[in-house]
Amino acid sequence: MNEEIYALINNNPINIVKLHHLIAGMNTVDIADIFEHLNKEKTIQLFRLLPKSIAADVFSYIIPEKQQVIVEALTNSEVGRIMNELFVDDAVDFIEEMPANVVKRVLQNVDEEKRKIINQFLRYPEDSAGSIMTTEYVDLREYSTVREAFDYIRSTGVNKETIYTCYVIRRDRLLVGAISAKTMMLANQQSRIGDIMDTNLVFAYTTDDQEKIADLFKKYGLLALPVVDTEQRLVGIVTIDDIVQVIEEENTEDFEKMAALNPSDEPYLKTSILKLAGNRILWLLVLMLSATITGSIITSFEESLAVLPALVAFIPMLMDTGGNAGAQASTLIIRGMALGEIQIKDALKILWRELRIGILCGFVLGIVNFVRVYLMYDKNIQLSFTITSSLFLTVIIAKSVGCTLPMIAKRLKIDPAIMASPLITTIVDAASLLVYFSIARAVLKI
Amino acid sequence: MNEEIYALINNNPINIVKLHHLIAGMNTVDIADIFEHLNKEKTIQLFRLLPKSIAADVFSYIIPEKQQVIVEALTNSEVGRIMNELFVDDAVDFIEEMPANVVKRVLQNVDEEKRKIINQFLRYPEDSAGSIMTTEYVDLREYSTVREAFDYIRSTGVNKETIYTCYVIRRDRLLVGAISAKTMMLANQQSRIGDIMDTNLVFAYTTDDQEKIADLFKKYGLLALPVVDTEQRLVGIVTIDDIVQVIEEENTEDFEKMAALNPSDEPYLKTSILKLAGNRILWLLVLMLSATITGSIITSFEESLAVLPALVAFIPMLMDTGGNAGAQASTLIIRGMALGEIQIKDALKILWRELRIGILCGFVLGIVNFVRVYLMYDKNIQLSFTITSSLFLTVIIAKSVGCTLPMIAKRLKIDPAIMASPLITTIVDAASLLVYFSIARAVLKI
Numbered sequence: 001m002n003e004e005i006y007a008l009i010n011n012n013p014i015n016i017v018k019l020h021h022l023i024a025g026m027n028t029v030d031i032a033d034i035f036e037h038l039n040k041e042k043t044i045q046l047f048r049l050l051p052k053s054i055a056a057d058v059f060s061y062i063i064p065e066k067q068q069v070i071v072e073a074l075t076n077s078e079v080g081r082i083m084n085e086l087f088v089d090d091a092v093d094f095i096e097e098m099p100a101n102v103v104k105r106v107l108q109n110v111d112e113e114k115r116k117i118i119n120q121f122l123r124y125p126e127d128s129a130g131s132i133m134t135t136e137y138v139d140l141r142e143y144s145t146v147r148e149a150f151d152y153i154r155s156t157g158v159n160k161e162t163i164y165t166c167y168v169i170r171r172d173r174l175l176v177g178a179i180s181a182k183t184m185m186l187a188n189q190q191s192r193i194g195d196i197m198d199t200n201l202v203f204a205y206t207t208d209d210q211e212k213i214a215d216l217f218k219k220y221g222l223l224a225l226p227v228v229d230t231e232q233r234l235v236g237i238v239t240i241d242d243i244v245q246v247i248e249e250e251n252t253e254d255f256e257k258m259a260a261l262n263p264s265d266e267p268y269l270k271t272s273i274l275k276l277a278g279n280r281i282l283w284l285l286v287l288m289l290s291a292t293i294t295g296s297i298i299t300s301f302e303e304s305l306a307v308l309p310a311l312v313a314f315i316p317m318l319m320d321t322g323g324n325a326g327a328q329a330s331t332l333i334i335r336g337m338a339l340g341e342i343q344i345k346d347a348l349k350i351l352w353r354e355l356r357i358g359i360l361c362g363f364v365l366g367i368v369n370f371v372r373v374y375l376m377y378d379k380n381i382q383l384s385f386t387i388t389s390s391l392f393l394t395v396i397i398a399k400s401v402g403c404t405l406p407m408i409a410k411r412l413k414i415d416p417a418i419m420a421s422p423l424i425t426t427i428v429d430a431a432s433l434l435v436y437f438s439i440a441r442a443v444l445k446i
Numbered sequence: 447m448n449e450e451i452y453a454l455i456n457n458n459p460i461n462i463v464k465l466h467h468l469i470a471g472m473n474t475v476d477i478a479d480i481f482e483h484l485n486k487e488k489t490i491q492l493f494r495l496l497p498k499s500i501a502a503d504v505f506s507y508i509i510p511e512k513q514q515v516i517v518e519a520l521t522n523s524e525v526g527r528i529m530n531e532l533f534v535d536d537a538v539d540f541i542e543e544m545p546a547n548v549v550k551r552v553l554q555n556v557d558e559e560k561r562k563i564i565n566q567f568l569r570y571p572e573d574s575a576g577s578i579m580t581t582e583y584v585d586l587r588e589y590s591t592v593r594e595a596f597d598y599i600r601s602t603g604v605n606k607e608t609i610y611t612c613y614v615i616r617r618d619r620l621l622v623g624a625i626s627a628k629t630m631m632l633a634n635q636q637s638r639i640g641d642i643m644d645t646n647l648v649f650a651y652t653t654d655d656q657e658k659i660a661d662l663f664k665k666y667g668l669l670a671l672p673v674v675d676t677e678q679r680l681v682g683i684v685t686i687d688d689i690v691q692v693i694e695e696e697n698t699e700d701f702e703k704m705a706a707l708n709p710s711d712e713p714y715l716k717t718s719i720l721k722l723a724g725n726r727i728l729w730l731l732v733l734m735l736s737a738t739i740t741g742s743i744i745t746s747f748e749e750s751l752a753v754l755p756a757l758v759a760f761i762p763m764l765m766d767t768g769g770n771a772g773a774q775a776s777t778l779i780i781r782g783m784a785l786g787e788i789q790i791k792d793a794l795k796i797l798w799r800e801l802r803i804g805i806l807c808g809f810v811l812g813i814v815n816f817v818r819v820y821l822m823y824d825k826n827i828q829l830s831f832t833i834t835s836s837l838f839l840t841v842i843i844a845k846s847v848g849c850t851l852p853m854i855a856k857r858l859k860i861d862p863a864i865m866a867s868p869l870i871t872t873i874v875d876a877a878s879l880l881v882y883f884s885i886a887r888a889v890l891k892i
Contacts, residue, residue, distance in 0.1 A: 027646050029666050154632055163628050164610050181627060182609050186600055200473050218694070220475050221687040223669065240686050241667040244693065248664070251697045252781055258701075259777035259867070260770050267787040268778050273799055277806040280774045284841075287770055288811055291763035292818070298759040305755060312751060312758050313744045316875055317737035319762060323769070324706050324733055324868045328726045331705035332714050335698055341713040353719060360723040365734055372738070395730075421705070421867060422770045429762055 005034055009042055016049060028054055032061030044073040056085035064097035065270075071102055080109035087161050088114070089134040089242065092121045129213050130206035132246065133227045133236030138166040142176065142194030146184050149193055153181075162239055165224045168197050173233040175203065175226055203228055206235060210246045215340065217243045254338060258331070258420035260287065287422050294429045301437040307446040310377065311436075314387050317369075318436055322394040322428040325361060327421035329354050329402030334416045337406065347407045351400060358399035362392040386436075386443045393439075394432035401427055451480055455488055462495060474500055478507030490519040502531035510543035511716075517548055526555035533607050534560070535580040535688065538567045575659050576652035578692065579673045579682030584612040588622065588640030592630050595639055599627075608685055611670045614643050619679040621649065621672055649674055652681060656692045661786065663689045700784060704777070704866035706733065733868050740875045747883040753892040756823065757882075760833050763815075764882055768840040768874040771807060773867035775800050775848030780862045783852065793853045797846060804845035808838040832882075832889045839885075840878035847873055 008019055023031055031050070035043055047070050050058055059067065059082055071079055083091055083106055091110075095103050095118065107115055117135055124130030138160050140149050149166070157163040166184075168177040177197035187196050203226045204213050216225060217240060227236045253263040260283035264271060298305070298315075305311055333350065336342035342350065366388045373384040402424050406416035440446065454465055469477055477500070481489055493516050496504055505513065505528055517525055529537055529552055537556075541549050541564065553561055563581055570576030584606050586595050595612070603609040612630075614623040623643035633642050649672045650659050662671060663686060673682045699709040706729035710717060744751070744761075751757055779796065782788035788796065812834045819830040848870050852862035886892065 025646055027648065027666060150631065157628065158632055163631070181631075182603065185596065185609070185627075186604055200471055202473065218690055220473060221690075223686070240669070240690075244664055244667075244686075244690065247690065247693055248785065252785070255701070255704075255777055255781050259773045261774050261777065267785075268782045269788065269792060269795070273802050273806065276778075276799070277803045280771070280803070281807050281810055284767060284770055284774075284807060284811055285814060288763060288767045288815065288837075289818070291766050294762035294766075295759040298762070299756070302755050302758075305758060306752075309748050309752055310745070312748075312761075313741040315758075315761060316740035316744070316765060316879070317734060319765060320737050320740075320868075320871060320875065321730060321734045323871070324730055325726070327705045327868070328707050328730075331701055331707065332722075335701045336714045339694065339698070339713075342715065346715060349715070353722070356719050357723045357726070360719065361727050361730060364727055365730055368731060369734065372735070391734075422766075422773070425766060425769070429766065433762070 002030075002034060006037075009034075009038070009046055014045070014049065019049060020051060023050070023054075028057045029061050031058050035062050035066045038066075040069050043069050056082050060086055060090040060094070064094070067094055068098060068102055071098070071106065076105070076109045079106060080111075083110040084114060087134050087136050088117055088121060089132065089161075091118055092131070095122065124206060127210045128206060129204045129208045129210065129227045129238060130236070132210055132213070132242050133206070133238045134161050135236050136161040137224075137226075137234075137237040138163050139173075139234065140166050140168050140179065140193050142168055142170070142192065142197070144193045145189065146187050146191050146193065146196075147189040149179075149184060150189075162224050162237070165237075167226050167234055167237070168193055169234050172231075173235075175201065175228050175232055175234040177201065178226065201226065204238070205230065211250050213238055214243050214246045214250065218247075250338075254334070254417045257415060257417035258334065260284070260420075260422040283422065287426055290426045291429070294426075294433060297430060297433045297437070301433075301441075304437060304441055304446045308383075308440070308444060310383065311440055314373075314390075314436075315433070318387075318390060318394055318432050319425075319429050321365065321391060322398040322432045323421065323425035325358070325395045326398035326402035326424040326428045329357075329399045330406050330420055330424050333403050333406045334420060337410055337416055344407060344411055347404075350403050350407070354399040354403040355396065358396035361399070362395035365395060366392045382443055386440050389443075390432065390436040390439050393435045394428070397431045397435070398424070398428045401431070448476075448480065452483075455480075455484070455492055460491070460495065465495060466497060469496070469500075474503045475507050477504045481508050481512045484512075486515050489515050502528050506532055506536040506540070510540070513540055514544060514548055517544070517552065522551070522555045525552060526557075529556040530560060533580050533582050534563055534567060535578065535607075537564055538577070541568065570652060573656045574652060575650045575654045575656065575673045575684060576682070578656055578659070578688050579652070579684045580607050581682050582607040583670075583672075583680075583683040584609050585619075585680065586612050586614050586625065586639050588614055588616070588638065588643070590639045591635065592633050592637050592639065592642075593635040595625075595630060596635075608670050608683070611683075613672050613680055613683070614639055615680050618677075619681075621647065621674050621678055621680040623647065624672065647672065650684070651676065657696050659684055660689050660692045660696065664693075696784075700780070700863040703861060703863035704780065706730070706866075706868040729868065733872055736872050737875070740872075740879060743876060743879045743883070747879075747887075750883060750887055750892045754829075754886070754890060756829065757886055760819075760836075760882075761879070764833075764836060764840055764878050765871075765875050767811065767837060768844040768878045769867065769871035770844075771804070771841045772844035772848035772870040772874045775803075775845045776852050776866050776870050779849050779852045780866060783856055783862055790853060790857055793850075796849050796853070800845040800849040801842065804842035807845070808841035811841060812838045828889055832886050835889075836878065836882040836885050839881045840874070843877045843881070844870070844874045847877070 005022055008015060038046060043066055095106060136159060138153055138157060153163050164181045166179050167175060168179060170176050177199045178201055179193060179197040183196060202216055202220050206227055206229055213225060223240050225238045226234055227238060229235050256263040262279035264279055333342060369391050370384050370388040373387050377383050405419040405424060409416045409419045451468055454461060484492060489512055541552060582605060584599055584603060599609050610627045612625050613621060614625060616622055623645045624647055625639060625643040629642060648662055648666050652673055652675055669686050671684045672680055673684060675681050702709040708725035710725055779788060815837050816830050816834040819833050823829055851865040851870060855862045855865045
């Protein structure tokens with residue numbers, strides 16, 4: 001399908017009838033995808049050829065750099081029409097990605113009322129309910145009948161982002177209830193909205209973090225959520241399609257933090273090399289310098305190592321196994337807390353679980369390791385015992401540190417995700433080397 | 447609120463009027479939460495006291511171990527009523543968690559028609575569209591008018607999971623279109639469904655993986671998706687609330703694989719210690735044994751280490767920095783591929799980016815490291831140069847390996863997530879030690 005379209009667009013002049021015919025059979029998301037691979041000239045040409053009825057919808061799905069190309073080429077009145085047709089949340093998303101000169105031109109050409117709303121949205125803190133909500137919702141009154149409500153929806157609903165949940169407000173936009181289109185369709189047409197509306201409302205405040213909003217959607221299986229100001233006045237709604245994006249964003253942030261990266265909203269391929277390197281360097285520096293501690297532990301045991309150089313060969317194995325064992329524990333705890341399955345009050349229970357898991361894993365690894373060292377190092381039973389007991393203790397320490405640090409972070413209201421493998425590895429390294437050399441000195445008498 | 451309820455339930459006899467009054471003001475999800483902290487006797491007592499109209503809905507949100515307690519205590523006819531009222535997907539979820547004897551009893555007491563559907567669902571492969579879909583959708587005919595469609599929805603819609611997207615079928619249930627309740631509400635009541643329905647359908651097959659389904663929801667911003675069999679006959683729909691769960695499951699699976707864990711569906715606190723240890727031990731063993739390679743590299747350079755024991759002190763720093771640098775690259779690539787932002791065809795572009803990022807990061811880390819070693823080790827410029835140049839090359843190798851392995855996995859149709867930090871650390875460890883000792887021999891002439 002797409003190849004046919006590309007062939008068509010690259011012809012000159014373009015066969016508009018055929019293009020419209022092809023486009024009529026496509027989803028607007030797929031139409032927007034076409035723009036990604038067009039040059040500047042073709043981007044503008046194709047956008048101008050889109051049927052007016054779908055232009056704004058397609059525009060909202062086009063990638064920002066192409067949106068900018070398009071807006072810079074359009075006339076002021078064309079820009080105004082597109083902006084007026086966009087949902088407020090899509091318009092705000094678009095404006096947030098644009099450079100200042102484009103923003104100025106866009107805001108100059110939008111309706112005054114919409115401009116006010118957009119300006120207000122741009123002031124909400126990033127990642128707050130206010131920044132992801134939309135104002136296109138249906139508001140009803142308690143004294144209306146279902147029939148009146150439907151007439152109202154028919155006359156205004158075409159521009160609303162969802163009509164499937166309607167919100168019931170009193171004077172001053174005070175939120176008092178919600179009613180689903182389903183309830184209204186199944187109800188008697190003469191019923192009063194106030195009598196059949198749902199008053200057990202789940203709602204959020206404009207300043208609530210988007211992560212909290214996503215948790216509400218997940219917990220209650222919502223399609224939309226009303227957002228109120230500090231005086232319980234309805235100011236917007238958040239819809240599920242935006243929440244799916246929020247969930248993926250929050251997960252990406254956790255993945256990045258857990259790999260010692262500075263989180264970033266931009267896709268990898270669209271981020272400059274300098275920015276990518278910048279997001280990585282700080283943690284690498286911190287962790288590199290903290291490895292000085294491990295270095296000085298080794299230095300302080302240099303004499304023992306001189307007596308038995310074979311000891312050095314096991315350092316990577318001990319460090320890596322400790323690091324991996326710790327990462328396993330921390331990942332499960334961090335993820336469990338993110339999903340709300342693990343609470344701080346479970347801390348002691350978790351530590352006790354991880355201790356037992358550490359003993360089990362350490363025991364199995366220890367046996368395999370004992371056999372290997374015993375066979376590979378001339379059946380040296382003292383050496384085998386030293387390595388194996390160090391490994392056993394390392395795994396237990398790693399599991400304990402791995403589960404404890406994320407919970408401490410949570411308690412201190414720091415994001416547990418930064419307490420992930422890299423930091424834990426550094427701590428476990430130091431602990432395992434101390435254990436290792438102490439046991440070696442005692443057992444091997446060096 | 448919950449404390450008031452707990453106090454009420456622990457009274458004997460329970461004040462039923464007051465209980466019903468309290469429950470009437472609560473969301474069914476919150477009511478289900480109460481059961482988590484009740485003992486067996488109180489669980490059964492409270493469930494029996496729930497208003498009949500919400501019992502099945504509450505039941506679908508109760509945790510599996512309490513669901514079992516309840517089902518075991520109910521009479522056959524009570525079990526039958528609950529099962530008949532559950533949506534098919536909720537009933538299947540419940541049955542999949544129950545032991546064989548409970549499943550048998552449940553299936554014996556459900557309507558024959560529903561039993562057939564449930565049995566069919568239980569045969570779909572795990573994590574397929576078939577296993578997460580539901581059969582409670584509204585199906586319309588092309589020749590119906592909008593008014594007739596609404597009458598049909600009013601008479602049957604109360605038992606449907608969603609009425610906001612209706613599906614249009616021909617003879618033999620062949621799927622030909624979809625129409626939203628919004629379109630119908632805004633249309634003329636005499637219009638024919640066939641004339642105003644949407645024929646640009648996004649749909650899935652019963653055998654499609656749930657990850658693919660989630661991608662379709664994200665891409666097209668869907669609320670529901672029709673599922674067809676191999677002959678394009680409509681057999682069910684998937685709704686957005688289940689997709690939100692799928693997205694979180696898939697993310698959890700990636701987190702677990704990336705931390706060298708065997709992925710598991712069960713929440714951490716509900717999994718036995720033995721199972722948790724089992725999920726961790728395999729990868730720990732593999733990675734521990736593969737560290738034998740690093741050990742033998744060190745052994746083969748034992749003589750050099752004997753000449754200059756200080757070299758050992760830098761091994762942890764080199765290994766950890768390499769591991770962290772590799773994990774940063776692999777995490778971004780794995781995540782980018784999971785979100786569809788990175789394709790295999792970008793492989794060379796990505797390798798070239800990571801090489802440059804590696805040079806940048808390696809350069810900054812190298813300078814800091816040079817100064818530190820130079821000052822701490824008696825201004826030994828050869829030693830400083832050896833460590834710094836090894837570090838520089840290690841970072842570049844780590845970034846290259848870190849970005850390449852996940853892409854190779856993807857190419858081989860293996861899940862890229864298992865090519866994460868632990869495996870990359872092992873490879874980078876070996877490479878960095880080889881580089882380190884080779885440079886040390888050449889520069890320090892040992």
